[in-house]
Amino acid sequence: MIQEKFVLKKENLHAFLEALSKDMEVFVPCHNENGATTFLPYNGQEIYTAAQTFYSPKQALNKPSEKEFFFGKKSSSVEVERVKQNGGKMIFGIRPCDTHAVKAFDKLYLEYGEVDPFYREKRDSTLLAALVCTEPCSNGFCHSMGTQEPTGHDLLMVEKADSFYIEAASSKGEELIKKHRGLLNITKFQKPELNFECKKKLDTRNLKEILDKGFFSKVWEEEGKRDLNCTSCTQVCPSCYCFLTLDKFILNTENSERFREWDSCHLQRFTKVAGNHIFRKSRESRLRQFVMHKLSYFQKNNDMMLCIGCGRCISVCPVGIDLTEIAAKIRSEFE
Amino acid sequence: MAKKMRAGFYSLSCCEGCELVVFDLEEKLLKALEFVEIVDARLFDGNHPNEKLDIAIVEGGVQSELDKKHLEEIRERSTYLVAFGACATIAGIPGIRNSLPKEMQAKLNSKAIIPVKEKVFPVPAVVKTDFVLQGCPAFTHELLDLLVALYHGKKPVLENIPVCKECKERENPCLLFEGIPCLGPVTYAGCKALCPTERAQCIGCRGFTEDANFEALRKRFRKMDVDERIIHNLFTYFNQNPFKKEGE
Ligand code: SF4
Ligand code: SF4
Ligand code: SF4
Ligand code: SF4
Numbered sequence: 081m082i083q084e085k086f087v088l089k090k091e092n093l094h095a096f097l098e099a100l101s102k103d104m105e106v107f108v109p110c111h112n113e114n115g116a117t118t119f120l121p122y123n124g125q126e127i128y129t130a131a132q133t134f135y136s137p138k139q140a141l142n143k144p145s146e147k148e149f150f151f152g153k154k155s156s157s158v159e160v161e162r163v164k165q166n167g168g169k170m171i172f173g174i175r176p177c178d179t180h181a182v183k184a185f186d187k188l189y190l191e192y193g194e195v196d197p198f199y200r201e202k203r204d205s206t207l208l209a210a211l212v213c214t215e216p217c218s219n220g221f222c223h224s225m226g227t228q229e230p231t232g233h234d235l236l237m238v239e240k241a242d243s244f245y246i247e248a249a250s251s252k253g254e255e256l257i258k259k260h261r262g263l264l265n266i267t268k269f270q271k272p273e274l275n276f277e278c279k280k281k282l283d284t285r286n287l288k289e290i291l292d293k294g295f296f297s298k299v300w301e302e303e304g305k306r307d308l309n310c311t312s313c314t315q316v317c318p319s320c321y322c323f324l325t326l327d328k329f330i331l332n333t334e335n336s337e338r339f340r341e342w343d344s345c346h347l348q349r350f351t352k353v354a355g356n357h358i359f360r361k362s363r364e365s366r367l368r369q370f371v372m373h374k375l376s377y378f379q380k381n382n383d384m385m386l387c388i389g390c391g392r393c394i395s396v397c398p399v400g401i402d403l404t405e406i407a408a409k410i411r412s413e414f415e
Numbered sequence: 416m417a418k419k420m421r422a423g424f425y426s427l428s429c430c431e432g433c434e435l436v437v438f439d440l441e442e443k444l445l446k447a448l449e450f451v452e453i454v455d456a457r458l459f460d461g462n463h464p465n466e467k468l469d470i471a472i473v474e475g476g477v478q479s480e481l482d483k484k485h486l487e488e489i490r491e492r493s494t495y496l497v498a499f500g501a502c503a504t505i506a507g508i509p510g511i512r513n514s515l516p517k518e519m520q521a522k523l524n525s526k527a528i529i530p531v532k533e534k535v536f537p538v539p540a541v542v543k544t545d546f547v548l549q550g551c552p553a554f555t556h557e558l559l560d561l562l563v564a565l566y567h568g569k570k571p572v573l574e575n576i577p578v579c580k581e582c583k584e585r586e587n588p589c590l591l592f593e594g595i596p597c598l599g600p601v602t603y604a605g606c607k608a609l610c611p612t613e614r615a616q617c618i619g620c621r622g623f624t625e626d627a628n629f630e631a632l633r634k635r636f637r638k639m640d641v642d643e644r645i646i647h648n649l650f651t652y653f654n655q656n657p658f659k660k661e662g663e
Contacts, residue, residue, distance in 0.1 A: 114612065116588040135586045144584035306631045310600040311576075315583035329563045332446050342584065348626055349575055363628065396583075398591045398600065398635055 086257060086264040087243040096263045097122045097172065100256075104168035104207070107140040109133045119171060129173060129239055132217040136318030136392060137171045137178055141185065141202055145341045148198055148325075152335030165198055167205035173237070174208050176230040177222045180388040181318035182208065183231050187382045188321055198340070207252055209235040211244075216278045219391030221404060224282040227388045228274055238271060245269050280391060282404040283411060287385075291376045294410035295368070303406055304364025306399045311344040313393035313401070314370065319386050322350070345369045371403045420469040420566060423455035425489050427475030427482040428509055428535070433500035433553040434458055434474055440555050447559060450566050468493040470565065472558070476502040476509050477536040479529055490542040497546045497561065498538035500553035505622045507551055507653050510535045514651035514659075547573060549603050549621035551653065557605060575625045577601065578617050582608035590616050596636045596649055601627035619653045629657040 088096055100106045100122075107119040109128045117128050118135035150161045174182075182203075189199035210230035213222075222228040230236060234253035238245040246264065248254040257264065314320040324343040327336045343350055346366050351359035360366045378386035387403070394402045424434050435458065437444065453459045454466050471493035477483050490496055501507030512520055513534050524531050538544050548557045564571045578599035582589070585608055590597040597616035599608065601623050610617050623629075629650070636646050650657060 112586055114585075114587050114614070116586050118586045134588070135583075139586075306628075306634070308579075308600040308628050308631050308635075309577070309626065310579035312579050312583050312589070315580060328560075329567055329569075331443060331559070331563055332449055342580075344580060347576060347580075361626075363626075396589065398589065399631055 085267050085269060086246045087240070087267040087269060088237075088246050088264055089243045092263045093127065093244070094124065096260060097127075098124075099260055099263065100170060100172070104170050104205075105166065106170045106172050107137060109137075109173045119174075122172070127173065129211060132175055132177075132213075132220065132390065132392075134392070134395070135316055136181065136390065137174050138181065138318050138320075140169060140171050141182065141199075141206065142321065142323070142340075142342070145339055146198070148338045148340055150335065150337050152330075152333065165201040167201070169202075169205060170207040170209055172209045173211040174230075174233070175390070176210055176212055177220060177225070177227045177388045177390045178318045179208055179210050179230040179233050180225075180227040180384070181390070184319045184378070184382070184384065184386055184388065185321055186232070187384070192381055207235070207256070208233040209237060209253075210249075211237045211239060212274065214238070214272070214274070214276065216276050217391065219280055219394040221278045221280040221282050221389040221391060223278045223389075224280075224284055224404075225385060225387065225389035236271070240269070243267075245271065247271065278389075280394075280404055282389065282407055284385070286415075287407060287411070288376045288379050290411050290414050291372060291407065293414045295372075297410050297413055299406060299409045299413070300364040300368045303401055304362065304367045307346075307363045307367045307401060308399055309346045309363055309366060310398065311346045312396045312398065314344040314346055315342070316392045316396045317374075318390055318392070319374075319388055320344070345373065367401070371406055374403065375407060419450055419452040420562070421454050421467070422451050422470045422472060422562075423466070423468045423489070423493070424453070424457070424459065425455075425471060425473045425475075425485070426457070427473065427486060427503070427538075428478035429475030429500070429502040429507075431458075431474065432551075433503075434472075436552045437555050437558065440559060443559060447562060451562055465492070470495045470497060470562070472497045472499045473538055474499045474503050474553070476506045477538065477541050478509060478531045480532070481529065483532075483541060486538065486542055495545040495565065496538075496542065497548060497558075498544050499548050499558065501549065501551035501620050501622070501653050503538040504547045504549050505654050506535045506537045507620070510537070510653070510655060511651060514647075514656045546571070547622075549573070550606060551620035554606060573603065573605070576604040577624055577627075578604045578606065578608050578611070578621070580604055581606070582611045584608075585612050587611050590614070591635065591639070594639050594641075596639065596641045596646065598632075598649060600632055601629060616649075618649060623654055623657060627657070633658070 106122040108122045110125045112118050117133040119137040147163045152159055189196040210233040234250040236247045236249045248257050322343045323340045327338050329336050348358050374387035455463045471489045498504045581604045595616050598619040599617040602617050602619045603621040603624055
């Protein structure tokens with residue numbers, strides 16, 4: 081580990097991002113052209129660090145629609161050609177909670193069962209430069225979920241008035257600091273203790289058991305009634321990973337391409353099987369699946385909850401459905 | 416290559432815009448013509464009425480007895496029938512008259528140049544329809560996908576997904592939080608959230624999803640203090656009034 085501590089002066093921020101962009105695609109928090117905050121590849125735009133971004137950085141890892149491979153007839157055999165996933169990425173300014181969402185992806189795609197080669201390729205070439213939070217965000221509850229400290233990151237940053245404190249957190253991070261040493265200044269600054277409290281809370285004690293007991297609670301029906309099933313929550317959730325596989329023919333050929341597209345448990349088609357049977361037809365059953373997967377089911381197979389407490393699903397829901405409130409109601413009924 | 420599919424384009428009561436946008440496919444249209452033969456279509460210079468077809472692509476709604484006969488006759492000689500565009504799939508703009516007060520409807524109908532039916536009917540309400548391709552105008556890439564799939568012996572289905580899903584994939588700010596009533600949560604996706612991406616609310620041109628929660632969305636609009644008349648107009652712009660009670 082490097083002994084010295086560094087800061088990146090804000091006047092050097094763009095030079096630093098430009099230098100990084102020479103080697104990789106750097107996703108930065110910013111406003112998109114429609115005015116929403118999200119992560120986009122750096123192209124000189126203004127960086128947004130005032131608060132958590134409305135959209136999570138997950139599009140940097142999993143795009144809404146991704147080509148996996150091409151397949152086609154070749155005289156007597158079938159030829160399959162993998163589509164190379166774009167390598168060399170950094171998510172700059174990823175919030176601590178969101179790094180835990182990446183960890184959840186890692187658990188699912190790499191550790192639980194078969195390794196997903198597409199994700200492997202993307203993940204191996206992605207660096208995380210985490211920006212710790214010094215103030216609570218509007219709907220987040222990372223302190224309840226234990227996700228306030230970043231995980232699996234390569235660089236750790238703390239924003240100060242005129243600079244970013246930067247520290248290497250992995251050997252790749254160390255290399256980066258060495259490489260761009262010229263743009264950094266030495267500092268005596270010590271990484272501060274994080275001492276804010278989230279406005280929102282979720283009591284996680286025995287939550288899994290309580291929710292499992294509350295499977296038939298009236299709460300689901302009440303909340304389900306007002307659910308639009310618009311999928312906004314799953315779309316913005318940094319840890320929602322479900323996808324659909326589909327093939328598309330290429331015009332005028334015998335060839336096809338296989339795509340992977342984001343799916344959502346809020347949709348009826350999510351559980352549609354042969355014969356057009358739909359397992360989760362009612363709104364409540366779909367809402368329940370969303371909440372249960374986040375706060376109970378995932379934990380059964382992995383040693384973490386899938387919800388990392390970013391609060392985005394709460395901010396984005398047009399009808400104000402809030403999974404922390406649902407969990408609290410069920411707790412009061414079944415504890 | 417297998418035999419070319421024989422297709423025809425037909426217009427019932429409508430502006431004929433959907434057929435016209437097919438030309439937007441440009442080179443892709445030329446490529447498609449390698450496996451599709453357009454045997455009967457006014458705009459394609461290929462008028463062969465009464466021929467048997469593999470696929471009939473019908474735009475427009477049924478407003479008159481004439482429309483109805485024409486449609487039934489097309490159905491008769493086609494293997495597949497596609498309702499193409501909002502007028503054909505959900506009665507669309509002409510269908511606004513179905514949601515007007517009764518006296519106004521009567522007045523309007525009496526002024527028609529040819530005798531019209533008391534209501535405007537979408538194609539699936541009149542004949543068996545194999546595929547619906549939504550939108551005003553219809554989305555030609557969807558037509559192309561359908562033709563390609565049929566050519567390969569596949570049957571695509573219209574996915575029951577709301578516009579919001581695609582809107583969020585394009586990372587738009589949500590109009591509902593800016594006090595603008597948007598029909599995205601209850602409207603079939605497939606347009607890649609064209610309107611909200613341009614900061615205009617979705618007005619439902621692709622029809623309502625199968626499991627739309629109209630009541631919850633109307634409540635949301637009311638909470639935003641949207642005028643009742645505007646709410647009614649929005650829900651009945653392209654679609655039939657989802658709040659209409661039996662017998663009304
Ligand atoms: S919980 Fe809210 S955001 Fe999620 S699908 Fe339902 S209405 Fe949409
Ligand atoms: S469920 Fe909601 S709070 Fe939890 S990680 Fe997903 S968006 Fe964030
Ligand atoms: S702007 Fe409209 S389509 Fe987009 S998310 Fe909001 S309600 Fe849905
Ligand atoms: S956003 Fe709505 S009105 Fe606009 S094209 Fe899509 S379905 Fe039609």
